[in-house]
Amino acid sequence: MSAENSEEPVLQVRGLSVELPKGTDRTYAVEEISYEVRPREIVCLVGESGSGKSVSAFSVMGLLPEGQLTAVAGEVLLQGENILEASEERLRALRCTRMSMIFQEPMTALNPVMTCGDQIDEVLDYHTDMGQAERRAKILDIMEQVRLPDPEKMIDAYPHQLSGGQRQRIMIAMALVLDPVLLIADEPTTALDVTTQAQILKLIKELQTDHGTGVLFITHDFGVVAEIADRVAVMQWGRIVEFGTREDVLSRPREAYTQMLISSVPSMTPRKRGGVTDAKPVLRTRDLNMVYGSSGFLRRDRKVHAAKDVSIEVRRGETLGVVGESGSGKSTVARCIARLIDPTSGEIFIDDDDIARLGVGKLRSHRRRTQIIFQDPYRSLNPRRRIGDSIIEGPTNYGTSVAEAFERARELMALVNLDPNSLDRYPHQFSGGQRQRICIARALAMEPELLIADEAVSALDVSVQAQVLELLDDIREKLDLAMLFITHDLRVAAQVCDRLAVMSKGEVVEYGPAGEIFNNPQHEYTRELFAAAPGRDWEFGKFVA
């Protein structure tokens, strides 16, 4: 679709500034931003966390938290009408009829004690004078349009009875039922699995074409941008640094910041690596099974087979990626191997020792050989302990003297590119990326043979992600570690993995060298997964020397 059309824009934001409360790290949440959304156009607002994307969307909807964020300058014109000056009453009338919003987490955006039909009905009941039968017909029609299976049944379903994708469809149905001219989508697919995300993106694009809606799409994911955007606005620290067509911004970015961001996006083409080695496996699992279940007095028997006959191996100096969607059992496998949970059956060999069945006492001497790095950098470090104490905790558990462990901790800090003199600081004094480096240092302090990274870069912004990935790869090479890399992000997997295990519903469906799997996926699920990766056809350039 061409972005060039001469129609009157549905949304014009001119010189909008939103002030932050006093005492925060900057004065404005967004500062003098200007952009516009035309009919039948998708404008992506893209930026890293804290860049002000959501604030600008909320100010369009008139949803800024009162007393905390105030628009102090500029205007927001919805079909020529200034939203910032509209009364609360007028805003209520405009919402859903002229502008609508969908949110990131459909489970919390929907009322759990109302049926989906009733929630859509609420919109119709408030804004129109249709009769009950007419409203019902309209609801069924819009549910049909968002491709919900069996609308007659769905209309009486409660949100928890639906899948994440279906809930998001309900949200979209609710947003579009009155044909608004503007749809604001705030990270609508971030909480969804990649295959569901692909379907929802397709749906938004189709509906938007059919209804002629202008869409303001907020995302941090450049894959998504490449997939659906007509025009792109790149935000940094509350300012729009670049605004232009998708082709211009993604292929010929002018600003250094945009160039840096786009260069940080990992490529879908697997990186050429040293090749698969024949070194001795550090980790081997054989028919690993994990069944979660609670059975007991006064409880119903419930069993979930989270890992089924998983057999993988990781060699010294090699990275095995485990990819899959949420619920595929990849984290379960990682936690079994780290023995944070006890596998139901199967064997886990670290070198030649089977640790799957070891009791607490015997396990302890094997603990240091496997270390794990977690997803959430904000919760992986005890906020009440100095980072130095966190790093030396492991070695001192095994009898290293405190002084010696500190000496080693200083070396490790240097290794992960942090200041060795900051060991006596607390975790909250560091950013997310820095904390993840500290967690890596803590794991390395144990001198492990196997390093497990459980979605270790998923919570990080793309530019920080690139740095941490580089660090992990560096360390693996320097220390000749075996690494088990759990991720849902195929782009990341393409860049760091030598071998790949694709998991679905607890089973490894495809297993082999990463290059081969990416170029020639065999299993149907793998193909589906790759096809769903947003922006897979878009080659993000590298702009920074």
Added chain:
Amino acid sequence: MSQIQETHGDVSSLVDAAAEADASSRKLSIWERLLQDKSVVIGGSIMAFMVLLSIMAPLLGTMDPSEIDPTYRNKTPGFEKVWTDEDDKEQSWAFRMGTDTLGRDTYSRVIYGTQVSLIVGITVAALSISLGLVIGMFAGYIRWLDGLVMRVMDGLMAIPGILLAIALVSLSSAGLDTVILAITIPEVPRVVRLVRSIVLSIREEPYVEAAISTGTRLHLILYRHVLPNTVAPLIVQGTYIVASAILVEAILSFLGAGIPPEIPTWGNIMAEGRVLFRIFPHNILFPGIFLAITVLAVNMLGDGLRDTLDPRLEKRT
């Protein structure tokens, strides 16, 4: 924000700047933050005053609180007793809060009663928190113990606290220790529940899992990573227990199931003043005021402590 900055600026200088900025806000220590909270200051001062009263009771113009003087029964506040001593000197004694039906000085009884109330309140809080903390930690961390312990606690909670206390007191002889025990037992399950729920959420934190995978032993995990998280909520809970224990002690004494009547406690004084309440309200009024003020102060202190210490309300970076 700082994540983005990291890509541009020099990492170490950024960390230094952050640390300096933080040092100034961090130096505003817990004590200073507590002193900024009005309810902490007011509640704390009243409590300090009460503690002072109870310690200094003999020096505050009191007489023996259990001395009976049948000639001065049921005197109203301010009544002056005048007598001549052995040296033919005229002596006088003002009953600032009147006397009770046995002619005992209510003022002295109320002041001495402060001792009992505070001892009961603080001892009960200390006992139930330490018991609850230990039981709750193990129930929360050791899976198989959980069901067992919590069913026992549920059982204890199903019995009304005061009823349980009355039963316990009537089983053994009435005395300070029995009363303390009787009030402590129904408080324990509440503390256990609180501690257990904290432990359950903390044990799932990645930093605890990281500690497990670096081979930290169970007692160290509990001590280093779990225990510090219980301190703030327990201090808050502790103040509420103090308040409720003081009340329950008064109720038990009022019902005649508490501390023996010869020991002055606020509840005892009120119990004895009950019969003639219509005519001589002072025997209920004065201990009642002390009781109300103390409980209010403890609760204010608790609220203030919660606002300052509770991590859920703390600003996170």
